[in-house]
Amino acid sequence: MKKNLHNLAYQLLIAKHLFRWTILAIPVSLITGSLVALFLWLLDRVTVIRWEHEWLLYLLPLAGVLIYFIYKPGGRNAEAGNSLIIDEIHQPGAGVPARMTPLVFITTIITHLFGGSAGREGTAVQMGGSMAGMLGRWFKLDHRDKSVLLQCGVAAGFGAVFGTPVTGALFAIEFVRPGRMQYKALLPCFIASMIADLTCSGLGIRHTLYQISPNLASLSTTGSFHVDQLLILRVIIAGVIFGLVGYLFSSLSHLVKDYSQRLIKPGYLRPFIGGVVIICLCFASGTNDYLGLGVTNPDPGGVSIVSAFREGGADHLSWLWKIIFTSITLGMGFKGGEVTPLFFIGATLGNTIAVITGTPVDLMAGLGFIAVFAAATNTPVACVIMGVELFGGEYVLYYAIVCFTAYYFSGPGGIYTSQKKGVSKMYPR
The missing domain is CATH 1.10.3080.10 (Clc chloride channel)
Structure with a gap:
């Protein structure tokens, strides 16, 4: 009682x-x-x-x-x-x-x-x-x-x-x-x-819809999940690459910020010079595709997050250009966030990996979308769930594999310098 x-x-x-x-x-x-x-x-x-x-x-x-x-x-x-x-x-x-x-x-x-x-x-x-x-x-x-x-x-x-x-x-x-x-x-x-x-x-806001084909011919079904041993291997390798690219983004962003503050003493000159560099980068890349959010593009042949989910929707170096553009923008004093550019970087890199490995483009773009974000922010669990909320739960096994792998290969830091790491990414000896 x-x-x-x-x-x-x-x-x-x-x-x-x-x-x-x-x-x-x-x-x-x-x-x-x-x-x-x-x-x-x-x-x-x-x-x-x-x-x-x-x-x-x-x-x-x-x-x-x-x-x-x-x-x-x-x-x-x-x-x-x-x-x-x-x-x-x-x-x-x-x-x-x-x-x-x-x-x-x-x-x-x-x-x-x-x-x-x-x-x-x-x-x-x-x-x-x-x-x-x-x-x-x-x-x-x-x-x-x-x-x-x-x-x-x-x-x-x-x-x-x-x-x-x-x-x-x-x-x-x-x-x-x-x-x-x-x-x-x-x-x-x-x-x-x-x-x-x-x-x-x-209040009338509608978010962009992303779609991964629910019936990919190269996959076999076991229970509730699609399982393909060769695809799992490709996803693991892609996860390593996504993790390293997430590390590259966070490292370059911090490097640009640190060096600009050290070398350019007048604070107002840092964003001014940063803006000039962005203009020069547009001429160097030959396109304005890497400006702004990059979710959509008014040019049907341009590169965007949405276009990365289809064949031919990204150039092989689109992900690298976006890293450079965003690192300069945020590192030299402009305001905004890092996550949508990380989506762009991941989706376009996934598109490139899919073309090279023969993996379905929409699936690999979606995996890159969440995995580079997981790597740069050290939030793999949230990113697995993001995959389910944005793309559906059919490929949740691959979301988990790619996000956890990317997280482990993203280095000890991340884009948020104030994060206090709870545990080491490595097992204790």
């Missing part, structure tokens, strides 16, 4: 905990989902404007100077972006300032309007984190609860910007400490991610 009463009391305590966090997560989700919807709508508009007025690219150096001076008066710690959020989750201190939202929102739109090669996840995550930080102060939460609410903000931003609510929740708890996920925040993060995604979708 006492044991039953104890169990009942425990279940009531759990119910109270979940109810409390649902109440706390709702305002974070609604605000973040609405902001992300506005952000994505504006991002589409400025991208079309840039496509229609290609001369805007030549103003990119001046746009970089403008971004610098927007941040200079009140940016302070807000300029640390995702690293500040990770630090505050680990050890709450001064907090994530609310001003981070308008700063990163405006400057990311400027970056894309004038042709910077950047993504959108960083902006969404920072908006979610800063709104969560603001509400945490309003609600007078203690340090532990502030950490969880910040993770809810990250989940809300990520889930809404990509339309992947389950991935958003897992990403929010995995990217903080890779290798040692803290599940205490899992359900609050899922609630926040789901409500933010519903809010964003309810």
